Amino acid sequence: MPELEQTAVSAEAEVPSEGRYYRRFTSKQRYLHAVLFSTFLGLAATGLPLRFSESIWARGAARAVGGFGAILFFHKFCALVLTIAFLIHVKEVFARGLYHREKGVFWGATSMVANWKDLKDMLGHLRWFVGLGPKPKFDRYAYWEKFDYWAVFWGMIVIGFSGYAMWFAPFFARFLPGWALNAALVIHSEEGLLAILFIFSIHFVNTHLRPDSFPMDMVIFTGVESEKEFQHKRPLEYARLAREGKLEERVGSAPASWFVNFSRIIGFTAIAIGLTLLVLTLSAYFY
Amino acid sequence: MRSSARFNASCEEVLLRLFRSFTASSEVVRHRGAFISFVVALALFAAPHSLHAQSDCLACHGDKSMQDAAGHSIAVDGSTFSASIHGSMKCNNCHADIKEYPHPEHIARVECKSCHADEASSLAGSVHSSSKDHPCSSCHGDAHSIFPKSDSRSAVYPLNIPKTCGNCHGTDGMARKHGLPSVYPNYMDSIHGFALSKEGLLVAANCQSCHGSHKILSRKDPQSPTFKANIPKTCGTCHAKIDADYERGSHGHAVASGNLKAPVCTDCHTAHAILQPTESEFRMQSTPICGSCHKDKLSTYHDTFHSQLGSLGGYVETARCWDCHGAHEIYPTADPRSPVAKANLVATCGKCHAGANLSFVQYQPHANAHDRKLNPALFYVRLFMNLLLISVLTFFVIHTILWLIRSRFDQVRRNGSNGGNNA
Numbered sequence: 077m078p079e080l081e082q083t084a085v086s087a088e089a090e091v092p093s094e095g096r097y098y099r100r101f102t103s104k105q106r107y108l109h110a111v112l113f114s115t116f117l118g119l120a121a122t123g124l125p126l127r128f129s130e131s132i133w134a135r136g137a138a139r140a141v142g143g144f145g146a147i148l149f150f151h152k153f154c155a156l157v158l159t160i161a162f163l164i165h166v167k168e169v170f171a172r173g174l175y176h177r178e179k180g181v182f183w184g185a186t187s188m189v190a191n192w193k194d195l196k197d198m199l200g201h202l203r204w205f206v207g208l209g210p211k212p213k214f215d216r217y218a219y220w221e222k223f224d225y226w227a228v229f230w231g232m233i234v235i236g237f238s239g240y241a242m243w244f245a246p247f248f249a250r251f252l253p254g255w256a257l258n259a260a261l262v263i264h265s266e267e268g269l270l271a272i273l274f275i276f277s278i279h280f281v282n283t284h285l286r287p288d289s290f291p292m293d294m295v296i297f298t299g300v301e302s303e304k305e306f307q308h309k310r311p312l313e314y315a316r317l318a319r320e321g322k323l324e325e326r327v328g329s330a331p332a333s334w335f336v337n338f339s340r341i342i343g344f345t346a347i348a349i350g351l352t353l354l355v356l357t358l359s360a361y362f363y
Numbered sequence: 364m365r366s367s368a369r370f371n372a373s374c375e376e377v378l379l380r381l382f383r384s385f386t387a388s389s390e391v392v393r394h395r396g397a398f399i400s401f402v403v404a405l406a407l408f409a410a411p412h413s414l415h416a417q418s419d420c421l422a423c424h425g426d427k428s429m430q431d432a433a434g435h436s437i438a439v440d441g442s443t444f445s446a447s448i449h450g451s452m453k454c455n456n457c458h459a460d461i462k463e464y465p466h467p468e469h470i471a472r473v474e475c476k477s478c479h480a481d482e483a484s485s486l487a488g489s490v491h492s493s494s495k496d497h498p499c500s501s502c503h504g505d506a507h508s509i510f511p512k513s514d515s516r517s518a519v520y521p522l523n524i525p526k527t528c529g530n531c532h533g534t535d536g537m538a539r540k541h542g543l544p545s546v547y548p549n550y551m552d553s554i555h556g557f558a559l560s561k562e563g564l565l566v567a568a569n570c571q572s573c574h575g576s577h578k579i580l581s582r583k584d585p586q587s588p589t590f591k592a593n594i595p596k597t598c599g600t601c602h603a604k605i606d607a608d609y610e611r612g613s614h615g616h617a618v619a620s621g622n623l624k625a626p627v628c629t630d631c632h633t634a635h636a637i638l639q640p641t642e643s644e645f646r647m648q649s650t651p652i653c654g655s656c657h658k659d660k661l662s663t664y665h666d667t668f669h670s671q672l673g674s675l676g677g678y679v680e681t682a683r684c685w686d687c688h689g690a691h692e693i694y695p696t697a698d699p700r701s702p703v704a705k706a707n708l709v710a711t712c713g714k715c716h717a718g719a720n721l722s723f724v725q726y727q728p729h730a731n732a733h734d735r736k737l738n739p740a741l742f743y744v745r746l747f748m749n750l751l752l753i754s755v756l757t758f759f760v761i762h763t764i765l766w767l768i769r770s771r772f773d774q775v776r777r778n779g780s781n782g783g784n785n786a
Contacts, residue, residue, distance in 0.1 A: 129671045144672050145680075205765035220762075227755075242668060245726070246718035254725020259744045261668050262732055266748035270755060278759040286763075287770040 097300040099328040104168065109296050110342075111161040112228070117349050118154035120272045122147045124353060127265045128360035155239055162232050185316065186216045188226070194219035215312040220282050231271045238264040269357070276354040280347055292347070297339030298331035417441065419464070420454045432468065444507040448514075457506075473506065475499045485577035502527055519576070522559060524569040525550055532570075549635035566601070573597050573634075589634070592618055594627040602628075608692040615691075624656070631690075640690070643679040653684040660684075663729040680715070687711055687728065 101109075125134035125147055138144045173181035180186035196212070198219045203209035217225070238260040241248040245257055284292045288309065295301045307314045317323045421441040423429065429438045444450055455461045460471045476483030479499075491497035503509050504518035504527075512519045518527045529547035531537040538545040550556045550570070558567035573589060580587035588597040595615065599606025609615040609628070617625030631652050632638075638645035650670075654661025664670050664684075673681025685693075687703050694701035702711040708724035716723065730738045732745040 126671050130665075148672060202762070202765070205762075205769045207769075246716050246720065246723050249720055249723030249726075252722065254722055255727065255730075255738070255740050257723070257726040258730045258732075258738070258741050262741060262745045263748060266745070266752055270748075270752040273752075273756055274759065278756075278763055281763050281767065282759075286767060287774045 095330075096303045097328045097330050098303065098306050098323070098326045099300050100295050100306075101299045103299060106296060106299050108161055108165055111157065113346055115154040115158040115161070116271075116275065117346060117353075119151060119158065119268075120276075120353050121349070122151035122154065123265075123268050124272070124357055124360075126151070127269065128357070131356075131360040133356050133359075152243065155236070158232070159236060162236070185312070188217055188222055190219070190222050190226070194222060213311045214309065215316075216310060218310075224279055224283070227271070227274060231267055234267045235264055235271065238267070272353065272357060276350040276357075280350060284343075284347065292340065292343045294331075294336060294339055294343070297343060298336060300328040300331060417445065417454055439507045446510075447508050448511050449507075449509060482577045489577060489579045490581055491579060501531075519571075521565045521567075521569050522563060524571055525556065525559065528570040546635045549633075553635060553637040554639050555637060568601060572600070591623050591627055592621075594629055598628045605691050612689070612692040612694060614693055626652075626656070646679045646683055649685070650683050657684075660729055663731050666730070666732065667728055669728060682715065682728070686714070 125131075125137045126144065128134050129138075129144070138147060141147060141150075169181060172178040183189055183191075193215070197214060200209055200212035201219070204211045241252065241257065241260040242264065249257065283289065295305075301309075314323075317326060418441075421439060424437060424439045425441050427438045427440075429436065431437050449457070457473045457475075458470060459477075460467075486492060486494075486497075500506050502519060508516075510517035510520075512521075514520060515522065517523065525547065529551075532543060532545065533547035534545040537543065538547075551560060555568045558564040559569060575588055580590075582589040582591070584590060585592070587593065595606050595609055595618065599609075610619065614625045614627075618627055631649055632640075638648075640646075640649075650664070651661070654664070669682045673679065673683070689702050692700075694704075696703050698704060699706060701707065709719055709721060712719040712724050712726075727738065730741055732738060732741045735742040
């Protein structure tokens with residue numbers, strides 16, 4: 077897509093060479109996101125053939141890798157890795173909020189926890205969509221980003237729990253009624269389907285493909301964003317940091333161009349796989 | 364005994380060669396009678412008396428190139444014939460209308476039934492009744508080299524039977540011509556075919572073990588061993604215990620009471636392409652077979668993880684119908700003998716799920732999430748999950764589409780365009 081590359085180049089060209097970059101994500105958070113999206117792609121790619129085991133492409137995929145046993149093995153492997161990543165993340169959050177007494181982890185403008193402003197932002201955003209009001213100003217995490225976060229958080233608990241219940245069914249049956257094992261498959265597959273449809277359509281568009289970020293928001297890979305982008309996307313956070321004189325603390329260095337290119341390749345590959353899986357999922361309802 | 368027979372045979376051969384060298388020139392042929400007398404005189408001297416009549420005929424018919432007016436070979440290999448089951452008989456025991464030499468050019472057709480009357484009458488009532496299409500020799504081979512069925516040279520020796528029947532019932536034989544099912548390749552790839560062709564097991568079922576030999580009847584004939592109701596007994600000839608198990612079970616009872624919709628051995632195992640039941644291919648093909656009658660059970664099975672993982676290849680260990688219900692000795696769930704009777708569930712599920720307990724076996728392998736009365740909990744779980752999925756996606760799809768339009772609108776306006784008014 078030469079068009080897209082040109083856009084990207086010209087966007088970079090707009091930034092003055094002395095333009096400053098601000099850190100948004102720590103390297104640990106970026107690594108966790110990388111683990112999250114690669115295992116999620118793995119889980120989706122191996123879960124979908126099981127969910128739609130009657131479809132032509134599921135059979136083809138199963139044949140290609142030596143049967144559904146191989147698919148299930150890979151599914152479980154990804155699940156284990158993702159579980160570990162999830163536990164590391166939860167430990168991180170609690171370590172920051174409880175052990176290090178970091179402010180704004182559990183509540184406040186910088187927290188992932190939803191508040192009244194998020195509801196107002198959402199309604200304001202919807203009004204702005206149809207031209208009935210000004211565009212709301214967002215803080216560190218906008219309401220749809222919080223939704224993404226909690227959807228994944230809840231999804232991992234629900235899908236993970238129901239998945240492990242099936243994996244270790246006799247063990248879970250010690251404290252769950254038998255019908256819960258029936259329910260586990262329904263919950264696991266429906267919630268998994270929701271996650272797949274949501275991430276591969278809504279998250280991709282909201283975060284990467286919408287005009288403000290098109291074709292890809294690189295901040296989750298590089299950890300930094302330009303001053304211009306920061307001001308445009310999260311004016312409240314920028315203003316607060318400026319007011320408190322903390323902007324300097326957040327200044328980072330411009331990412332190396334090889335790293336940006338490398339991240340682009342990874343990111344576009346992930347999006348391509350995701351969109352392919354999305355098409356396959358939707359096609360399974362017709363074939 | 365043997366060495367003297369061999370000596371006689373070799374004497375005979377010498378004489379025949381001698382005779383042929385005389386008869387080779389056409390001039391000599393005119394004097395054939397005289398030479399025959401000469402040879403016969405010599406043969407009388409050398410060979411045992413039981414061979415007299417044969418050697419008379421073989422003097423001419425022993426010539427491998429001998430043909431009748433129509434160009435058919437009328438040669439007889441004397442040594443093979445004498446070793447065959449009819450080797451001790453005189454030629455005119457069968458070719459009864461030949462009394463003297465020279466004999467008429469056209470001689471009567473040999474009637475095997477004059478001796479083999481029982482076989483002939485069986486054959487007459489069978490699917491092979493037309494003697495024109497199915498002469499005895501079509502199965503027993505060349506009339507002058509028929510061996511007992513226990514002899515490995517016989518066309519009806521157990522290990523040779525499939526090939527013999529396959530001459531007609533194979534893909535390239537009469538099967539294609541007459542639209543008969545081509546069963547030979549199926550049989551050869553089956554567990555019976557393997558036992559026979561690879562291991563040389565004489566007890567392995569061959570064609571006639573199930574179909575009989577002379578009195579082969581259509582499977583639609585109630586007398587036939589392959590008539591549906593008779594199949595358990597037919598297979599039970601070898602598989603006696605499985606037959607007994609089957610007869611005790613529901614399917615056996617149903618068939619015995621005249622319900623021919625119930626499955627017999629061949630419905631699950633097929634008739635010719637029978638696979639080893641532990642083979643993945645068999646495990647893959649059999650669930651739909653049960654499902655062809657138990658349709659509702661198949662559809663609810665399809666909703667489960669057992670099916671999702673196991674029905675389509677590769678992961679063959681997951682439970683198939685008979686892993687839980689039993690294969691031959693199938694009973695209704697209410698019957699305490701059934702492996703899926705309540706009291707047996709822990710043991711049955713525990714075959715695969717080590718540590719299965721009473722709570723675990725409440726799992727319903729045929730639950731129907733669409734049936735509110737049967738599985739209310741599952742019904743509402745599914746309803747909730749569906750509503751969640753639909754509402755989240757609906758909201759965000761609308762949200763995203765509006766957002767995209769609005770962002771693009773802003774972007775275009777910001778960049779100084781006038782929204783397409785230039786066009």
